[in-house]
Amino acid sequence: MKTELFVCDRCGQRERLDRSKQHWCTRCAGKRETEMRPARERPFSIQPQPDARR
Numbered sequence: 001m002k003t004e005l006f007v008c009d010r011c012g013q014r015e016r017l018d019r020s021k022q023h024w025c026t027r028c029a030g031k032r033e034t035e036m037r038p039a040r041e042r043p044f045s046i047q048p049q050p051d052a053r054r
Ligand SMILES: [Zn+2]
Pocket: 008, 009, 010, 011, 012, 013, 025, 026, 027, 028, 034
């Protein structure tokens, strides 16, 4: 099984999970079901772009 870093859209929780499956954030569970997505699909949340400053 291949794992990948998943990130929650709402709370930003990060977990290394099986990339072939769909995952739901455990922290947001109960409030609202939130899907966790592979971190590399949204790299802007991992590290700010160095060319962002002007
Ligand atoms: Zn969450």
